[in-house]
Amino acid sequence: MGPAAALTGLLLAVTTTACGSLDERRDDARAAAVRFEQALRGGRTAVLCAVLAPGTREEVEQSAEEPCDRAVEGDRLPAGGTVRHMDVYGDQARAVLEHDTLFLAHFDAGWKVTAAGCEPRGEQPYQCEIKGR
């Protein structure tokens, strides 16, 4: 095999792996968003807190001065409905739901929600009910 063929093979392998990996990541991020929405709808606050990113969970607890599962009860998070669109770039993702937008990040423990209850504000960052630092 010549160098050109080897390079082509390597590029194909990287592209295939990257594309396969992107689909997988999108599915995993979507699953985390769905898990968050199901927990919210069912009032399972412990599960909801488990899907939050560490920084977001910490912020929720600090601003409410209560443990996370109690603090989220007071948050006005809308029931988002089904996921209509996912954007995944690297370790960051956005899930656009029927009535809400979630932001997620990837950790060793999987995808976690970094911000929820988010409303777009044009060129400004989303206004979110809960978010990290």
Next chain:
Amino acid sequence: MRGFLYDNGLGLAFGAAFVLALAGQAIAGRAEFNSDLITDGLQPVGYLAYLTSSDFAVDVTENWQSEYLQFFLYISVTVWLVQRGSPESKPVDKAGLESDHEQLTGEHARPDSPRWAAAHDWRQAVYSHSLGLVMGTIFLMCWFSQSVTGVASYNEKQLRRLEAPVDWGEYLARAEFWSRTLQNWQSELLAVASMAVLSIYLRQRGSPESKPVGASHSSTGVEG
């Protein structure tokens, strides 16, 4: 073995230095990337994740495209433009594509000339511009790669800032794409202009990029 190393010292030395510099860029780039992630309360990434990230890819390709643009322009523009007194320029009365006799093409090709130089059809036309074509093509490919990896890197940062991602077309109209592009172009163009002009008056003994030390300032197209 010694003969091979000696005969290819320039390519090997720059190739090795390239690998070391790229490794250094990966180490420093990952440290900076992780510092930003930690500030945002996110998880830092390992080397493999960083080396396959859009952040690393855009930083690499934005520099590559400008280097190949520099060589593409230098190769092409020096056909037509001259710089009196510069070893980087050909003699001032030689501007243009030059004759077949001077270029050893067609019937003026020698026995050891590349075969396509002797051809009388499209092959001679292609081979006559092959260096510029390849450099220009690599430039365009790297610039396209910069745009694709750039939009991915930009969108990753957008999502971290809780902002909406943009598509490729929108990214091409964004300030970031042009800031990354033009900051590299300006430095390459400055380097070429500096080399063309400084080499009129300054010398580097033994370097083929310089005129001989004793050559006059007015001699053009003479390399030591």
